[in-house]
Amino acid sequence: MNEIFIGKKSSAAGGWGALKSCGKQLLQSGSALSGARTMLKANQPNGFDCPGCAWGDPEHGSSFEFCENGVKAVSWEATQKRATPAFFAKHTVSELRKLSDYELELNGRLTHPMRYDAPSDTYLPVAWEDAFAEIGGILKNLNSPDQAEFYTSGRASNEAAYLYQLFVRLYGTNNFPDCSNMCHEASGIGLRQAIGAGKGTVLLEDFEKADAIFVLGQNPGTNHPRMLGDLRRAAIRGAEIVVFNPVRERGLERFSDPQAKLEMLSGGSTDIASHYYQPLLGGDMAAVRGMSKAVFAAEDAALAAGHPAVLDHDFLGEHCEGFAEYRATVDATSWDEIEDQSGLSRHDIEQAANVYMSAENVICTWAMGVTQHLHSVATIREISNFMFLRGNIGKPGAGLCPVRGHSNVQGDRTVGINEKPADAFLDALEKEFGFTAPRKHGHNVLGAIGAMLDGSAKAFIGLGGNFARATPDSALVAKALKNLKLTVNIATKPNHSHLMPGEVSFILPCLGRTEIDLNSAGQSQVVSVEDSMSMVHGSAGINRPASPYLLSEVGIIAGIAEATLGTKTVSWPALADDYERIRSHIEATIPGFDDYNTRLRTPRGFLLRNSAAHREWNTPTGKANFFAGTLPASTVHQQARTAQTRFALQTFRSHDQYNTTVYGLDDRYRGVYGERNVIFIHPDDLASLGAQSGDRVNVIGEYDDGIERIAPNFRLVSYDIPRGSVAGYYPELNVLVPLGSAGDQSDTPTSKSVMVSFQKDTAA
Incomplete structure (x- = not known):
């Protein structure tokens, strides 16, 4: 039996295995030919942004890149299977709960708005106007706007996310539990404290110039495969790639690029990691602290011998605050403590530090293997400390690179999905729309779940995603959702969040990223997204919608907003009918979006300026800040x-x-x-x-x-x-x-x- 279950691992990531998997996915979706044609428009200037991940697109040449995850995401969305009202009539909610996540979503695209009917334990079709009216009526009759929770998935476009936050703040709350709360929240907080900007400082072309790339807590082969192409090219030109990951991941060991003809024909592959270290879970901070300790030892030895300094003293003196305190903390951290917590030997850590010291330009990149620990913010501060030592921020081929997951999770935050909004942003909203914005901080994901459990939350609206399955403590979250008076899920396919209905529950089907979004004049609408490199670019669907009854995410938000608030302050139908109007409001209220509609038409879009990438530090000290905290007492x-x-x-x-x-x-x-x-x-x-x-x-x-x-x-x-x-x-x-x-x-x-x-x- 084990032989059936445990088989041979792929010899390398990508390659023929990726091609076979893509063919299988396209055939399974029933859209092999149309899916293949659709993929040719992924990440194209006149096509749609791939919903598979947030990795950046190339600056030069064609922006089509083969990606197994992209094919899976597109074929999953472009499937010919349909979850029609007949499907819901055939199965009770109790029966559907018994299906796995895989089995449930295999039933295909949602086609009609649906309302839960408790007596029959089924979902029944409902007219859009009736759904909006009932949702708006319930929201208006809550005792306080703070009794409603408004969740956002990173699949939402900038336009949908901005309209969503505008509606919710006009309604009167900052309750914005967001998928970023469960992934890269620590990255944003740690980087803002360290460098004054909560985003990465590198561009895609910096990977072409880096002498060394440090990859921590990240598995690009599965989570963002297009990154492997950039790592492969870096490895081929001689850059050293240092990996810290507890698990041996095939994509970080070897990669066979499906676009490299000779490699595919020969069955060859390229080694990715020059050094692969396996720290204990939670040991990354200790490992990075150890590398800093090795750098300081090398600095002391160099100066004692009359050799050039190892540290970048010009950068440290001009741009950094708190260096002496950090040096003292590192000196006070023993090698025994570092080895015990990291699980790595001093020899291995010093070897990794030697790579860092030998490289002129270094990128450090990480993902959720770093951000989902008790001490994640401290770990990101430690990574920043390490990169400060040799001035590896704000120069070509160097910088900090958190790699987000969903395709627009970074953009959603940029345009206002934040339970703790900045005063300057709220001031701008008030000026633009003439209302008094709520100032009290709202709920994040854990706060929203707590409010549902204690009864202080009465309503939940989910803009995409699968809240019930993405969140921790699954049994408690199911209980929390069922406590509510209203649950609304905006989605493309049925998922388990839909099977935990409150007293009143709706499933509202929306267009997918690959589908044509027409306004009242029959013109195709374009949305925009922001990738992990802060590039904002357009996305226009090319496929016929899965059902004539689908609305765009923007259209659904506008419908709920109009039913809840009316049109006195904002003409919701007008915004839903012309996304350029939404972008004009974004331009007026959020820095960096000047001439938004014009710049969006350029093939690759435009870059949102990151002050830290230019060595401008928007911190209270006006400098990049070292962090002198101790290692965790224990992981x-x-x-x-x-x-x-x-x-x-x-x-x-x-x-x-x-x-x-x-x-x-x-x-x-x-x-x-x-x-x-x-x-x-x-x-x-x-x-x-x-x-x-x-x-x-x-x-x-x-x-x-x-x-x-x-x-x-x-x-x-x-x-x-x-x-x-x-x-x-x-x-x-x-x-x-x-x-x-x-x-x-x-x-x-x-x-x-x-x-x-x-x-x-x-x-x-």
Whole structure:
């Protein structure tokens, strides 16, 4: 049985395996020919922005790049399958809850607005105007606007997100739980404290100039495959790529570029990582601190020998604050502490530091392996410290590069989706629209869930996404949603959030990114998005909508807003009929969007200026700020180690999924086929448990709050991962992530630091 389940891992990321997977996805969706044609318009100046990830597009040449994730995302959206009213009439909500995420979304695109009917436990079709009227009526009759929660997924366009925040602030609240609360919140907070800008400082072309690239807590082969092309090109020209990741990930080891003809014909591949280190979960901060310690030792030795300095003293003196305090903190941190917490040897850390010191231009890039811990903000500050030492910010081929997931999660924040809005932004809104904006900070994701559970929240509107499955503590979130008077989900396909209805519940189907969005004059509307490199570019769908009853996200928001607020302050129908009007309002209220409508027409769009990339520091000190905090007293991994039978769990994606959307049941880069209930574990840890690869266990959450958390019937898989660390897929394991454990300052669920134990599954 194990042979069926655990197979051979791909020898390299990409290659023929990627091509075969794409063909399989296109055939499965029933749109092989149309899907292939559609992909030719992905990331094209006259096409649509790929919904697969937020990686940037090239500055030069054709912007079409082969990407397995992009093909999956497009074929998933462009499927010929339909979840019609007949589908909902055939299945009760209770029956649909028994389906897996994969099985549920396989039923295809939503075609009609639907309203939950409690007596029959089914969804029934409803007219758009009736849905808007009832939603607006309930919102108007709440005791306070703060009783409503307005969630946003990163798939929403700039235009939809801006209109959404405008509606909600005119309504009277800053309750904006957002998907970014669960991923890169720590990046924004840490970078604003360090450099005065909450975004990365690099452009895509900087990867062509970097001498070394440090990749921390990131798996681009699965999460943003187009990045592998840039890493491959960097490796070929001789740049050193240093990886810190607890799990051996195939895409960071070797990559076969499907666009490289000779490599494909020969079955060859390119080595990506020149150095691959596997820290313990939560040990990245200690590893980076260790590299800084090695840099300081080299500086002292160089100066003592009369050699040139290792540090960039000009940069430190002109641009940095707090260097002496940081140096003292590093000196006070012992190598024993660094080795114990990182799980790496001093030799390995010094080896990585030597790469850094030998490189003139260095990029440091990271993702959620860094941001979903208790001390994530401190870790990002430590990364910034490290990069300051040799002036690796604000010059070509160097900088800080957090890589976001969803295609416009960064843009949503830029245009106002923020529960803690800046006063300057609210001032601009008030001036532009003539109203008094709410100033009280609103709820983030965890705050919204808490308000639902204690009854202070009465309504939830989700602009895209799958809130119930993306959030931690799945059982509690299901209970929270069912507590509500109103739940509204704007979506393209059925998902589990739709199956946890409140007293009144609607599913409102919207156009996908690939579909034509026509206004009343029959003109195609263009939306815009912002990638991880702060490039804003247009996106215009090319496919016929999946149903004539679909509305755009902008149209749905406008319909709800008009039914709730009327049109005295804002003409919602006029904005929905001409997105250029929305962009004109964005231009008037948000810096950097000057001449928005004109600049959006350029082939690659335009760059939002990042002051830190120009060595301008919008911080209270007017400089880049060092952080002199100590390492955590102990990580979850260190705590688990003392109990011996406990482990530190991280959740991550399989290769056949994107966020909570599951495209298939295979994870060929890790050699797992046909199943998702798996736990990756070191072979010696298997032996210590008296277990074998393939055995079934129940995974027990060990958070000390009196709540029982169990993920039943998971298969153990022997894997190259540090002892004491284990890993498995979300959303299946989100049931173990406690609401009560969140990052310091970021309030992000600690999905990479979950204490667990195992018990034999007696039902297996």
